Amino acid sequence: MEKKPAQSEAMQKYFDSLEAKLFTEMEIANAARSKGEDPHPYVEIPLAKDLADRVENLIGVKGVAKRLREIEEEGKNREESALLIAKEIAEGKVGGFTTREQSVDAAIRVSMAVITEGVVAAPIEGIAEVKIDKNSDGTEFLRIYYSGPIRSAGGTAQALSVLVGDYVRRSLGLDRFKPRKELVERYAEEIRIYKRTASLQYSPTDDEIRLIVENCPVCVDGDATEEAEVEGYRNMPEIPGNRLRGGMALVIAEGMILKAPKVKKHVDNLSMDGWEFLDKLIAGTKTEDKKGDDTPAASGKPGAVTLKIKPKTKYIQDLIAGRPLFSHPSREGGFRLRYGRSRNTSFAAAGISPAGMFILDDFITNGTQLKVERPGKAAGMAAVDSIEGPTVRLKNGDVVRADDGKTALQIKPDIEFIIDIGEILFNYGDFLENNHQLMPSPYCFEWWLYDYENGYNRLKEEKKVDISRFPNPDDVEKLKHVSEEEALLFADAGIPLHPDYNYLWHDLYLEELEKIADFIAENGKLEDYEYETESVSCLSLPYEKSVDDGIKPLLENILILHKVREIDGEKRILIAPPTHVLRCLSVTVEKDKSFKKAWTSEEIKSAGIELTIDAVSKISNMTVKARAPSRIGARMGRPEKSALRKMSPAAQVLFPIGEHGGKTRNLVNASEYREDMNATTGKFEIKIGMRVCPRCGRETHKWRCGCGEFTIERLFCPRCGIETSDSKCPKCEKPTMGGRKKAIEFRPIYKEAIERLGVRDNFDLIKGVKELMSRAKTPEPLEKGILRALHDVYIFKDGTARYDMSDIPLTHIRADELGITAEDLKKLGYEKDIYGKDLELDDQVVCLFVQDLIISVDCAEYLLKTTQYIDDLLKKYYGVDPYYNCKTIKDLLGVMVIGLAPHTSAGVLGRLAGFTKASVGFAHPYFHASKRRNCDGDEDCVMLLLDGMLNFSREYLPDKRGGQMDAPLVLTIRIDPNEIDKEAHNIDMCARYPHAFYLATEEYKNPAEISKIMDLVSSRLKTPDQYENFMFTHGTTNIASGPAFSAYKTLETMTDKMEAQLQLAEKIRAVDESNVAELVLKSHFLPDIMGNLRAFSKQTFRCIKCEAKYRRPPLTGTCPKCGGGNIILTVHEGAVRKYVEVSKEVAIKYHVSEYTLERIELLEQDIIQTFENHKIKKTSLTDFM
Amino acid sequence: MDETIILEKASEAGFMINKEAVDYLIGCRLQEDCLPRIFSEIDASVFVIETEHLTVLVQTLEKEAEATKTAEESKETAALPYKYSFDENMVDVLEDISEKTTSVGEYNQFVQYFRDRYTRISEMIRSRVSARPIESLPKGKNVKPLSREGNSDITIIGMISEKTTTGNQHIILTLEDPTGTFPVLINQRDTDLVEQADKLLLDEIVGITGNLTPEGTILMASKITQPDVPNNYSSNRRRSEGYALFISDVHVGSKEFMKNEWETFLDFLNGKSENPQLQKMASEIRYIIVAGDIVDGIGIYPGQEFDLEIPEIMRQYEVTAEYFHRIPKNIHVVISPGNHDAVRRAEPQITFSKEIQRLFPENVTFVGNPAVISIDGVCVHIYHGCSMDDMVAAIKGVSYQEPTSGMVEMVKRRHLAPTYGSRVMISPEKRDYLIIDKVPDIIHCGHVHTIGVQNYKNILLINSGTWQAQTDFQKKVNIMPDPAKVPFVDLKTMKPGILDFNDDY
Structure with a gap:
C-alpha cells in the first residue's frame, strides 16, 4: 500500500541495491545477535521507509504509521496531518490508550514528531510529561512539561505543540488554564533571568510574556534545567523549586512569541477561539533592534553606488581571539557577492576561491565556518575556483589577482597588502531560505552573456555591422575571456563592457575619477614593455x-591590475592593455602621442549625472556596469572538523570498573586490583545489572547463562528495595532500577573473555567506564572492548564507533578528485555523466546519488579499522564469517554507513562513494537535510551500518534527560525529498540563472517574488527529476583544494593564533586592525581574565586521588571521601595571568581605546593585589648594590 | 514615653520589666531614645527590671539632658562655624587588611582561612553550649549510649558544608569541623526549628544540639545555636558627642550620578542650608564615613562604557577628589572601597592605591573593606555589602527594600559574608577579616542602593543608600534605588536620623 516516491528506473535500481545490501547486513546482524550475547537477540534499530514509519518507531504508538499514510493520501499537508492525528489519538481512535493522560501525552508527541519529520529527539526528550491538573476553581486543565532538548525541535514545532495541546484538551472537554497573578509574574521573571544566564534568540518584553501566560489555554511548564534560581517570585505552590525552567522559557520566547504568525495561521484554519491574544503579539512584535547598525555604509559616499541595504554588525560583535575578521560589514575590499551555485555549495555553504583561502593565511579551508553579514548568519566554506580570488599588492608594488591556488602560493611570500579579498559565491536559494531581499548582482560574465546574446541577435537582425567578428553566443568558453580589441568592439556595438575590462569605478568619488584622468592626461604615456618574450603596449605612469x-592607491582600490618596473632608470607603473582604461576615463591620445582629457566633473554634474559609474558610461560612450555593488562582511566561526568521536573520558567498552582501573579506567589494571594484601585479585564492588538464570538459578551479568538458558533481569525498587523483574515496583509503582552495588570477581570475567577470543593476553590498556548510566546498568560484553582495544577503536554512549565531520553539500563528483577511478564509480552504479555521455574517464562529472557519501581520508582510515574490528567480532565472538575483509581504504567503497546528527534520534542510511583530502564529510544536500542539518558549519557523524546493528542497544542509553538523543533509535533507509527538512527545497539546481534574476537583483526584490522562474528542488518534487538531472552554475576543479587544515587548528597557542589574526588584519584593506584588537580584547581576553579572576576567588577544589570535587576546602585539609587524598585548586594563578601580558602588548601595539587600556591595567593591578603577600618583603636588585 | 515602646526596648535588650518600673519610666523627664542606653547600663544578671534598678540611672540622665540642653542653647548664640576641630575628630583604625595581605593563592591558604573562621566563630558558640568534636561521635552499627540514660543530648559545632531537603521535606545539613563531617536532620514536623534552619546559609557556623539515631548515622536536631550577639549585650563605648554621617555608592562618573543633589549635600556640609536647624547640625558634624563605590569604575559589567559620563578611571577619582576637597576640613572623612572601585575585587579588599589617595585632602583616612574603626570611642564596622546579594537570594524575608534585614543576618552569624563561592569573591587571608569579632556600636553597609536604619541588640545597623539614580539595568530587574539620602547618628545619644537631599526636599 505504501506510496513510492517518483523516480527513474536508474534511481530505482540504486535504491534497490542499497536496500539489498542493507538486508544482507541485517541478516548477518540478526544471526549474530540471535546467539544471545547481546541485550536483545535481534537488531535494535527499526527500519523506516518513510516519515510515517519513523514517527511510529520513534514514539512507539502502534497504528500511527498506517493512519498517517491514509491522512497523507487525503492531501493534507504536514501540519494539518499533525493536528488531525493528534486529535484522533487523544480521542482514542488511534493508539488505544486507556488513560486520558497517556493519550494526550502520545497525541502531543506524535504530532510534534510529524512536524519535525520524525528525526529530532525533541518529541521524546523535549516533553518530560503531560498532566491533567486542576485550576483553583476546580476545573481541569492541561499542563505540558517541557525540558531542555525541546530546543532541537525549532520554534515552529515548539509553538505548534502548544496549539496541539489546546486542540486535544478541547476534544477531552478540559477547561483552560487559569493562572494566578503571582504565577504570571514568576514566568516573566524566570524568562528574564533565563535570557541572562542561558541564551535566547529573542528577548521578550514582560508584557509579551504576561500576555501569553495569562491567555494561553494550556499551561506551559517545565523541568528545572538551570542551576540559577529566580530571586523574586519564589516558592510558588504550583511550581516545585525555584530553579529556572529552560524548556518553558524556550517554548514561550522562541516558540510562541517568535512564531506567533505561523500559529495564527493554523488557529484561523481550525477556527479555534481563545487565541485572539496572538493578534496583539503579532502587532506588538518588536522590530529589528536599534543597536548595532551604527557602522556607516562604506558605499555611502557621494558618487558611489548607494546600497539600499544597511550594513549589519551582528556577526562581528563577539570577535574571538584567533578567529580572524576578514571584512568589516559591507566594507570596500571585503568579500564581493557573486550569485550562483557550485557543486559543493548551497544549503548554507558558500564558495570562495582556493587562492583566497591561501592568501587569507590559511584560516579558511573546506568546511570552515564563516560568520557572515548576510544572507544568513553563518556559512560553511568550500573551494570554488571559477570565481575571482583576492587582489593583492606585492612588495615590489605590483597589483595582481590570484584566482587559483597555485598562483596564490607562488605570490604569497611577496604579498604586502590585500586590497580585495575576492568573491564569495552564494546561491539564490540561500537568499530565499533566509528571506533576505536580493542585493544587486555584480556585472559578472553570466549576466554579460545574456546581454551579449541579445546584442548579437539584435546586430544579426539589424545587419548594420559585420557579424563575422562576433563569436557565436553558444561558444561560451571563447567568450569567457576576450581580447581588449573584441571587448571594445562589442561595447561599441552597444553591448555592455565585458567584465574582464571592468573596474570598481563605483567606489570612486566623481572628483577622484577626474583626478585619475587628469593625472594620466598629464603624466601618462604609451610605452612598449618586454614581458618575458613578447612586447606589450602599456599605459605607463611615473611611480613616485x-x-x-x-593615484596609485586609487588605481589599487578599484582593482586596476598593474606592474611596477624600471624603465630607463625610472620606476614606472605599467597597465596593460591600456586602451580600455583610457577609454573609460575618456583620455584620448593625440596625434603627437600626448594625452588629452576632454571633460570636467562640473560638466557631468550639470548634466544631472550623480553616480561615478554613470559618469564613466557617459564619458566613455560605452555601457559600463557596476562590477561589485554588494559586499559581504565575514569573520571566522568554527574551524572545520574531522575527528573520531570519543566520550570524555574515552571508552572502549561500557563495562563498569569504578575507581579500580585507575584514572585511565583501565580494565587491565582493574583485573589486577587488590583491596589489600589478603584480598582476591580483581575483586571489587561495583554497580552492575545482575540477571538470574531461570533454569539453574545462577546469577550473572550476562544475557545467557553458562547452561545456555537466556537470563532474566533482576531489578529492584530504589525506594522499597523490593527485588523484581518488572519495570515497576509492585508495591509503590515507582520505576525500578538495575545494578545494586555488588562485589564481583572481575579477573576471571576478563581472563575468560581473552581466552574465548583467542587473542594474546598482552594488553596494556583497555578503556572501560567508571559506572554505567543506564537504568538497568546493563554492561557490554567485555569481549567487544578487548577487540576494540586491539584495533584502537573507541565508542560512544550507545556502544557504536563514530566519526564526526563538518557537513558540506556536494551534488556532483569526479572520480579523479576522490582517489578512485571511473571504473570504481561504475561498480557503484554510476553510468552517465551530467551531459548524458557514458562514463569512461576519471574526470567526467557525474551527479552524486543522494545517499552516497564522500568522507575524509582520516575518517576512512578509522572506518577501515572499525571494519577490521567488526570482522574480528563476527569471527571470534559470534563465530560467523567475517563480512568486510577490507585491507585498504579503497575497499571501503560501497560500504554501508549510518549518518546521524546531534540532537536527533533518527539515522539515515548512506553508502561510501569516495574519499577526500579535505577535513569534511561531503554528501548530497538531501542527505544532510534528512538528518535535519544544513551546512552552515554544522557537523555530524557516520558509523558503520553493521556496527550499529550489532552493537547498538537502547539498554546502554543513559537514564537521564537527553539520554535518547544522538542515538539511532530508528533508521531511514530511503531519502524521500518530500520528507526532509524543507530548507533543502529552496536549493536551486539550474545550470544558469535566468536573465530576469539579475535584473531582479538590481531592484532589491524579495527572492520569493521570482521563485517561479528559478529551477528549485521544490518545483521538482514528486517527479523523477527530484533525484537527478541536477546542474550547477559554477564549476570547481577540485573540491579538496585549499589548505589541508585551517591555521586555527595548526597554530598551537592562543597567543600564536591571535598574533596571526592581527597580522592578517593589518594586511587586509577591509579590516581595521586596531578595531579587531579592541574587539578581541573586549569580547574575549578581558572577559576571560575577569572570569578567571572571579573563578579563582570562588573556586572549587578537587582531590587528586579520587577526583572528588569540593565547593569549599574541607576543614580537615585533605580529602575525607577517600581518606586523605591531596586536594588541589581548580583555578591557579597561572590561569588568571595567562592573557594579561599578551593583552597589554596587543593593546599598546594596536592603539586600542584608552578605556580598554585602563581596563587591562586595572585587571593587572587586581591580579597583583590578589596574589601579593605584604608580609614577604620583596627584594629587588638594588638591595644588593 | 509610651508603654509599648518601653516593653519592646526592654525585651530587645533581653530583659523583662515589671509594671511599676514601666510606670516610673513613663513619668520621668526622659525621651524614648534614652531607653536603649538605660537598659544597656543594667547589669546582665538582672532578670526582671524593677524600679530600684532604674532610679539612679534615670536621675543621672535627667541631669545630663538638662546640661546638654543649656549647652546647646548657649552654643547656638555663639554662631561659630564649626564646633569641633579636626584634631578633636580622631579616628582609630582597629582592623584593616590593607598592607597586611598574606594570600598568594595556594590551597593551604584556603584551608587556613576557613579554619580561622571556624576557630574564632565556634569559640563564640562554645561559650554558650558545651560541644564535642565530630570525630568523637560514636559511629557504626552498635552505638553505645553516650550516657547511662541512653540517648541524651549532644552538641556539635560545625560549618555547614551541605544543605538539602529530602523527599519528605526534612532538612539535612552536613556539619563539618576540623575533625570530620556529620549529617544532621531537621525534622519537618518541628516547624519552629525548620523555620530557623530554612534560613541557614552554607558555610556559616552553628551549634546543633540533638540526639544521635541508634545506628549513630545521623544527629536528630532539637536546637540550633547561632553565634549572634548576646541578648543582654551592652556597649562600653565612651561618651561622645556631635554627628557622624554615613554615605556610600556615590558612583561619580556614571551618567546617573546625581550631581545636583550631591552639590546640595556639599552645600549643607558647608553651612549653606537655608534651614537654620540644618546649619546648626552642619556645624556639629565630626565624621563622614563612606562605605565604598565612590566612583562608578570601568569594566565592572559588559557595556558599561555606554553608561559612563567619565570613561577614564583616574579622571573619575580626580573629580571625586575635587568634591571631597569641598568638605569642611574639620570633618574627618573615612573612605573604604567597594566593588566598583579600583582595588582588587576579592574580599577583604585592600584600600586605594597611593596614586588615588594622593588626590584627596588630608582630612580623609583610607581603609580597606571591611574595616573596623573607632570614631571618638564609637566603634564602627564598615563593609561595602556585596554579600547582601547572597542574603537576598538565600534567606526568606531579606529584601533589597529593607537592607538592614540582611545586616541582621550578618550579626546573627557574626560574619559579613558567610557563603563561599556564590557572589562574594574571597581572598584566602590567614585571618578571616569578615568575622564580626568585637561587637561594634554601628555597622555600616552600602551596595544595595536602598536606605535603612535599624537597631538590633544595641547595634545600630545603617545602610546608606546611593547618589546614583535608577540605571537601565536596575530598571530592567525592577530595583528601585532610594538615592540622595544620608543617615546620621548623634554620637551622644546614638540616636539615628536620615537627611534627604532630593530636589523636592
Whole structure:
C-alpha cells in the first residue's frame, strides 16, 4: 500500500541495491545477535521507509504509521496531518490508550514528531510529561512539561505543540488554564533571568510574556534545567523549586512569541477561539533592534553606488581571539557577492576561491565556518575556483589577482597588502531560505552573456555591422575571456563592457575619477614593455609621483591590475592593455602621442549625472556596469572538523570498573586490583545489572547463562528495595532500577573473555567506564572492548564507533578528485555523466546519488579499522564469517554507513562513494537535510551500518534527560525529498540563472517574488527529476583544494593564533586592525581574565586521588571521601595571568581605546593585589648594590 | 514615653520589666531614645527590671539632658562655624587588611582561612553550649549510649558544608569541623526549628544540639545555636558627642550620578542650608564615613562604557577628589572601597592605591573593606555589602527594600559574608577579616542602593543608600534605588536620623 516516491528506473535500481545490501547486513546482524550475547537477540534499530514509519518507531504508538499514510493520501499537508492525528489519538481512535493522560501525552508527541519529520529527539526528550491538573476553581486543565532538548525541535514545532495541546484538551472537554497573578509574574521573571544566564534568540518584553501566560489555554511548564534560581517570585505552590525552567522559557520566547504568525495561521484554519491574544503579539512584535547598525555604509559616499541595504554588525560583535575578521560589514575590499551555485555549495555553504583561502593565511579551508553579514548568519566554506580570488599588492608594488591556488602560493611570500579579498559565491536559494531581499548582482560574465546574446541577435537582425567578428553566443568558453580589441568592439556595438575590462569605478568619488584622468592626461604615456618574450603596449605612469599624488592607491582600490618596473632608470607603473582604461576615463591620445582629457566633473554634474559609474558610461560612450555593488562582511566561526568521536573520558567498552582501573579506567589494571594484601585479585564492588538464570538459578551479568538458558533481569525498587523483574515496583509503582552495588570477581570475567577470543593476553590498556548510566546498568560484553582495544577503536554512549565531520553539500563528483577511478564509480552504479555521455574517464562529472557519501581520508582510515574490528567480532565472538575483509581504504567503497546528527534520534542510511583530502564529510544536500542539518558549519557523524546493528542497544542509553538523543533509535533507509527538512527545497539546481534574476537583483526584490522562474528542488518534487538531472552554475576543479587544515587548528597557542589574526588584519584593506584588537580584547581576553579572576576567588577544589570535587576546602585539609587524598585548586594563578601580558602588548601595539587600556591595567593591578603577600618583603636588585 | 515602646526596648535588650518600673519610666523627664542606653547600663544578671534598678540611672540622665540642653542653647548664640576641630575628630583604625595581605593563592591558604573562621566563630558558640568534636561521635552499627540514660543530648559545632531537603521535606545539613563531617536532620514536623534552619546559609557556623539515631548515622536536631550577639549585650563605648554621617555608592562618573543633589549635600556640609536647624547640625558634624563605590569604575559589567559620563578611571577619582576637597576640613572623612572601585575585587579588599589617595585632602583616612574603626570611642564596622546579594537570594524575608534585614543576618552569624563561592569573591587571608569579632556600636553597609536604619541588640545597623539614580539595568530587574539620602547618628545619644537631599526636599 505504501506510496513510492517518483523516480527513474536508474534511481530505482540504486535504491534497490542499497536496500539489498542493507538486508544482507541485517541478516548477518540478526544471526549474530540471535546467539544471545547481546541485550536483545535481534537488531535494535527499526527500519523506516518513510516519515510515517519513523514517527511510529520513534514514539512507539502502534497504528500511527498506517493512519498517517491514509491522512497523507487525503492531501493534507504536514501540519494539518499533525493536528488531525493528534486529535484522533487523544480521542482514542488511534493508539488505544486507556488513560486520558497517556493519550494526550502520545497525541502531543506524535504530532510534534510529524512536524519535525520524525528525526529530532525533541518529541521524546523535549516533553518530560503531560498532566491533567486542576485550576483553583476546580476545573481541569492541561499542563505540558517541557525540558531542555525541546530546543532541537525549532520554534515552529515548539509553538505548534502548544496549539496541539489546546486542540486535544478541547476534544477531552478540559477547561483552560487559569493562572494566578503571582504565577504570571514568576514566568516573566524566570524568562528574564533565563535570557541572562542561558541564551535566547529573542528577548521578550514582560508584557509579551504576561500576555501569553495569562491567555494561553494550556499551561506551559517545565523541568528545572538551570542551576540559577529566580530571586523574586519564589516558592510558588504550583511550581516545585525555584530553579529556572529552560524548556518553558524556550517554548514561550522562541516558540510562541517568535512564531506567533505561523500559529495564527493554523488557529484561523481550525477556527479555534481563545487565541485572539496572538493578534496583539503579532502587532506588538518588536522590530529589528536599534543597536548595532551604527557602522556607516562604506558605499555611502557621494558618487558611489548607494546600497539600499544597511550594513549589519551582528556577526562581528563577539570577535574571538584567533578567529580572524576578514571584512568589516559591507566594507570596500571585503568579500564581493557573486550569485550562483557550485557543486559543493548551497544549503548554507558558500564558495570562495582556493587562492583566497591561501592568501587569507590559511584560516579558511573546506568546511570552515564563516560568520557572515548576510544572507544568513553563518556559512560553511568550500573551494570554488571559477570565481575571482583576492587582489593583492606585492612588495615590489605590483597589483595582481590570484584566482587559483597555485598562483596564490607562488605570490604569497611577496604579498604586502590585500586590497580585495575576492568573491564569495552564494546561491539564490540561500537568499530565499533566509528571506533576505536580493542585493544587486555584480556585472559578472553570466549576466554579460545574456546581454551579449541579445546584442548579437539584435546586430544579426539589424545587419548594420559585420557579424563575422562576433563569436557565436553558444561558444561560451571563447567568450569567457576576450581580447581588449573584441571587448571594445562589442561595447561599441552597444553591448555592455565585458567584465574582464571592468573596474570598481563605483567606489570612486566623481572628483577622484577626474583626478585619475587628469593625472594620466598629464603624466601618462604609451610605452612598449618586454614581458618575458613578447612586447606589450602599456599605459605607463611615473611611480613616485603616482604614489605622492595618491593615484596609485586609487588605481589599487578599484582593482586596476598593474606592474611596477624600471624603465630607463625610472620606476614606472605599467597597465596593460591600456586602451580600455583610457577609454573609460575618456583620455584620448593625440596625434603627437600626448594625452588629452576632454571633460570636467562640473560638466557631468550639470548634466544631472550623480553616480561615478554613470559618469564613466557617459564619458566613455560605452555601457559600463557596476562590477561589485554588494559586499559581504565575514569573520571566522568554527574551524572545520574531522575527528573520531570519543566520550570524555574515552571508552572502549561500557563495562563498569569504578575507581579500580585507575584514572585511565583501565580494565587491565582493574583485573589486577587488590583491596589489600589478603584480598582476591580483581575483586571489587561495583554497580552492575545482575540477571538470574531461570533454569539453574545462577546469577550473572550476562544475557545467557553458562547452561545456555537466556537470563532474566533482576531489578529492584530504589525506594522499597523490593527485588523484581518488572519495570515497576509492585508495591509503590515507582520505576525500578538495575545494578545494586555488588562485589564481583572481575579477573576471571576478563581472563575468560581473552581466552574465548583467542587473542594474546598482552594488553596494556583497555578503556572501560567508571559506572554505567543506564537504568538497568546493563554492561557490554567485555569481549567487544578487548577487540576494540586491539584495533584502537573507541565508542560512544550507545556502544557504536563514530566519526564526526563538518557537513558540506556536494551534488556532483569526479572520480579523479576522490582517489578512485571511473571504473570504481561504475561498480557503484554510476553510468552517465551530467551531459548524458557514458562514463569512461576519471574526470567526467557525474551527479552524486543522494545517499552516497564522500568522507575524509582520516575518517576512512578509522572506518577501515572499525571494519577490521567488526570482522574480528563476527569471527571470534559470534563465530560467523567475517563480512568486510577490507585491507585498504579503497575497499571501503560501497560500504554501508549510518549518518546521524546531534540532537536527533533518527539515522539515515548512506553508502561510501569516495574519499577526500579535505577535513569534511561531503554528501548530497538531501542527505544532510534528512538528518535535519544544513551546512552552515554544522557537523555530524557516520558509523558503520553493521556496527550499529550489532552493537547498538537502547539498554546502554543513559537514564537521564537527553539520554535518547544522538542515538539511532530508528533508521531511514530511503531519502524521500518530500520528507526532509524543507530548507533543502529552496536549493536551486539550474545550470544558469535566468536573465530576469539579475535584473531582479538590481531592484532589491524579495527572492520569493521570482521563485517561479528559478529551477528549485521544490518545483521538482514528486517527479523523477527530484533525484537527478541536477546542474550547477559554477564549476570547481577540485573540491579538496585549499589548505589541508585551517591555521586555527595548526597554530598551537592562543597567543600564536591571535598574533596571526592581527597580522592578517593589518594586511587586509577591509579590516581595521586596531578595531579587531579592541574587539578581541573586549569580547574575549578581558572577559576571560575577569572570569578567571572571579573563578579563582570562588573556586572549587578537587582531590587528586579520587577526583572528588569540593565547593569549599574541607576543614580537615585533605580529602575525607577517600581518606586523605591531596586536594588541589581548580583555578591557579597561572590561569588568571595567562592573557594579561599578551593583552597589554596587543593593546599598546594596536592603539586600542584608552578605556580598554585602563581596563587591562586595572585587571593587572587586581591580579597583583590578589596574589601579593605584604608580609614577604620583596627584594629587588638594588638591595644588593 | 509610651508603654509599648518601653516593653519592646526592654525585651530587645533581653530583659523583662515589671509594671511599676514601666510606670516610673513613663513619668520621668526622659525621651524614648534614652531607653536603649538605660537598659544597656543594667547589669546582665538582672532578670526582671524593677524600679530600684532604674532610679539612679534615670536621675543621672535627667541631669545630663538638662546640661546638654543649656549647652546647646548657649552654643547656638555663639554662631561659630564649626564646633569641633579636626584634631578633636580622631579616628582609630582597629582592623584593616590593607598592607597586611598574606594570600598568594595556594590551597593551604584556603584551608587556613576557613579554619580561622571556624576557630574564632565556634569559640563564640562554645561559650554558650558545651560541644564535642565530630570525630568523637560514636559511629557504626552498635552505638553505645553516650550516657547511662541512653540517648541524651549532644552538641556539635560545625560549618555547614551541605544543605538539602529530602523527599519528605526534612532538612539535612552536613556539619563539618576540623575533625570530620556529620549529617544532621531537621525534622519537618518541628516547624519552629525548620523555620530557623530554612534560613541557614552554607558555610556559616552553628551549634546543633540533638540526639544521635541508634545506628549513630545521623544527629536528630532539637536546637540550633547561632553565634549572634548576646541578648543582654551592652556597649562600653565612651561618651561622645556631635554627628557622624554615613554615605556610600556615590558612583561619580556614571551618567546617573546625581550631581545636583550631591552639590546640595556639599552645600549643607558647608553651612549653606537655608534651614537654620540644618546649619546648626552642619556645624556639629565630626565624621563622614563612606562605605565604598565612590566612583562608578570601568569594566565592572559588559557595556558599561555606554553608561559612563567619565570613561577614564583616574579622571573619575580626580573629580571625586575635587568634591571631597569641598568638605569642611574639620570633618574627618573615612573612605573604604567597594566593588566598583579600583582595588582588587576579592574580599577583604585592600584600600586605594597611593596614586588615588594622593588626590584627596588630608582630612580623609583610607581603609580597606571591611574595616573596623573607632570614631571618638564609637566603634564602627564598615563593609561595602556585596554579600547582601547572597542574603537576598538565600534567606526568606531579606529584601533589597529593607537592607538592614540582611545586616541582621550578618550579626546573627557574626560574619559579613558567610557563603563561599556564590557572589562574594574571597581572598584566602590567614585571618578571616569578615568575622564580626568585637561587637561594634554601628555597622555600616552600602551596595544595595536602598536606605535603612535599624537597631538590633544595641547595634545600630545603617545602610546608606546611593547618589546614583535608577540605571537601565536596575530598571530592567525592577530595583528601585532610594538615592540622595544620608543617615546620621548623634554620637551622644546614638540616636539615628536620615537627611534627604532630593530636589523636592
